[in-house]
Amino acid sequence: MATEDEVKKALIVDARARNISHNVRCTECGSQSIEDSQADIAILLRKLIRDEIRAGKSDKEIYKKLEEDFGETVLYAPRFDYQTAALWLSPVIVGGAIAGVWAYQRHRQKTNVHIMALNLIRGVPLTPKEKQTMIEILTPPPPPRRRWWWS
Structure with missing residues (x-):
């Protein structure tokens, strides 16, 4: 049975993952976020994001990793340069x-x-x-x- 702290941590991880997933474009669909897409790559990216959050990475670090791996177009909000x-x-x-x-x-x-x-x-x-x-x-x-x- 999960303790109350474990449940809270799981909810926090899930909320952060959903927030990040809404700001990441599905590389297969292009017009949907990975949160809304059911493509295989979107499912893998959602899992990757949750694993990175559990590893203690910040949102910025996760966005940077996604951008390095998939290019700048994977993010809905591009860098200001x-x-x-x-x-x-x-x-x-x-x-x-x-x-x-x-x-x-x-x-x-x-x-x-x-x-x-x-x-x-x-x-x-x-x-x-x-x-x-x-x-x-x-x-x-x-x-x-x-x-x-x-x-």
Whole structure:
């Protein structure tokens, strides 16, 4: 008959093993965790994880061993390094570049070279009303909006 301490240890081992198994991808199925898969390799990996826990290994050590044996893709949460950082940050970088181009174009529309030249020639800056009138006169009308899905 098992003592109460042995039962608690077995429950702790089982809980840790299930937690780790949920974060490990089945190498045969690919789309399931080894906890959900019934493939032979998944059953062997679950047994390996339980044996490693009983041997006193930490979760980090077990993940590292699995990664060394089966490659980085076996884990659902990949390591954060330069390659994964570039992958995760690329949408932000692209969005920032698009916003920068948009802001530059908006700035260019509001900054009229002719008004700057007129200020230099006159030697006296234009009043705000004169500046607004000159902008209205010198700014070409916006091009017709073309839809990207429309030819």
